[in-house]
Amino acid sequence: MHAHPDDESINNGATMAKYAAEGARVTLVTCTLGEEGEVIPSALAHLAPDRDDTLGPHRVAELARAMKELGVTDHRFLGGPGHYRDSGMMGVEQNERPGAFWSADVDEAAAHLVQVIREVRPQVLVTYDPNGGYGHPDHIQAHRVAMRAAGLTADPDFRPDLGAPWDIDKVYWNRVPRGVLLEGFGRLRRDLAEPGRLPFRQAASVTDVPGVVDDPIVTTEIDGTGFAAAKAAAMRAHATQIEVAEPYFALSNKLAQPFLATEYYELVRGRREGGIRESDLFEGIPGDSCEDRQTFGERQNGTAL
Numbered sequence: 561m562h563a564h565p566d567d568e569s570i571n572n573g574a575t576m577a578k579y580a581a582e583g584a585r586v587t588l589v590t591c592t593l594g595e596e597g598e599v600i601p602s603a604l605a606h607l608a609p610d611r612d613d614t615l616g617p618h619r620v621a622e623l624a625r626a627m628k629e630l631g632v633t634d635h636r637f638l639g640g641p642g643h644y645r646d647s648g649m650m651g652v653e654q655n656e657r658p659g660a661f662w663s664a665d666v667d668e669a670a671a672h673l674v675q676v677i678r679e680v681r682p683q684v685l686v687t688y689d690p691n692g693g694y695g696h697p698d699h700i701q702a703h704r705v706a707m708r709a710a711g712l713t714a715d716p717d718f719r720p721d722l723g724a725p726w727d728i729d730k731v732y733w734n735r736v737p738r739g740v741l742l743e744g745f746g747r748l749r750r751d752l753a754e755p756g757r758l759p760f761r762q763a764a765s766v767t768d769v770p771g772v773v774d775d776p777i778v779t780t781e782i783d784g785t786g787f788a789a790a791k792a793a794a795m796r797a798h799a800t801q802i803e804v805a806e807p808y809f810a811l812s813n814k815l816a817q818p819f820l821a822t823e824y825y826e827l828v829r830g831r832r833e834g835g836i837r838e839s840d841l842f843e844g845i846p847g848d849s850c851e852d853r854q855t856f857g858e859r860q861n862g863t864a865l
């Protein structure tokens with residue numbers, strides 16, 4: 561469950577591509593069209609919300625291209641395309657705009673998600689932590705809706721019209737271990753010191769990266785090395801939002817940060833074997849076999865995202 565077109569590729573692009581390639585069913589749900597985003601390419605500046613206000617439909621097309629790069633074929637918008645609008649960054653007046661996702665009724669939004677969950681019947685759900693990774697209102701709301709739906713979907717008395725109850729085996733939050741980031745930012749600062757080596761001039765800070773936690777909190781590490789190229793291509797497909805110069809990328813604020821092909825998670829519901837980090841989101845699921853693997857994610861994320 562992701563908030564905007566681009567979050568899925570940034571947070572879970574390699575994980576999605578890996579599981580899609582392995583034959584797992586990957587379903588991605590996005591909560592908004594990203595209508596309030598900034599626009600990097602000057603030739604597309606007219607799309608902006610305070611100009612033509614056509615950035616939303618443009619980002620729908622960016623998302624479709626990104627999903628092709630990841631091999632994900634099932635992606636949807638919560639309640640249908642444009643049902644919830646991008647709320648803008650925390651504190652802006654768009655937060656209160658009618659139709660903004662931030663002011664949506666959580667139970668109503670969760671019912672839309674329950675309908676998809678009961679259709680897809682996923683073993684795994686991935687969403688954000690309670691702070692939405694970095695405090696963006698749509699990300700916080702996506703967490704709330706996903707966690708609410710993860711509870712409601714299994715309740716036989718909840719909206720039987722939305723399908724038979726379905727209990728999700730494992731729920732994860734997107735995370736990044738602080739140690740990995742400190743290493744990556746160290747390399748980045750060295751590379752930024754070399755004139756002309758990167759198209760970026762400044763580094764973001766560790767706290768700008770969504771979901772940063774102390775290393776022991778991370779329960780699961782998905783090695784997406786073999787899917788780094790797919791992830792980079794998917795991020796490049798979101799050209800209004802992201803500029804990629806591997807092994808780094810920057811958002812419209814032009815602050816560079818490490819590009820991670822290994823992606824990290826915190827298991828918040830479900831069983832984990834022992835104390836070592838999992839290397840598979842489906843680890844420990846009874847009767848799990850590749851062909852019946854289904855993972856579910858908010859706009860985000862397909863395979864399990």
Ligand SMILES: CC(=O)N[C@H]1[C@@H](O[C@@H]2[C@H](O)[C@H](O)[C@@H](O)[C@H](O)[C@H]2O)O[C@H](CO)[C@@H](O)[C@@H]1O
Nearest residue numbers: 564594596597598646647648649811812813
């Ligand atoms: C990654 C993510 O969640 N992007 C959001 C975010 O975009 C940021 C926002 O425009 C901010 O003002 C910029 O400085 C930053 O570079 C952007 O990444 O918020 C947007 C508005 O809600 C959203 O459309 C975008 O997907």
Ligand SMILES: [Zn+2]
Nearest residue numbers: 563564567696
């Ligand atoms: Zn976002």
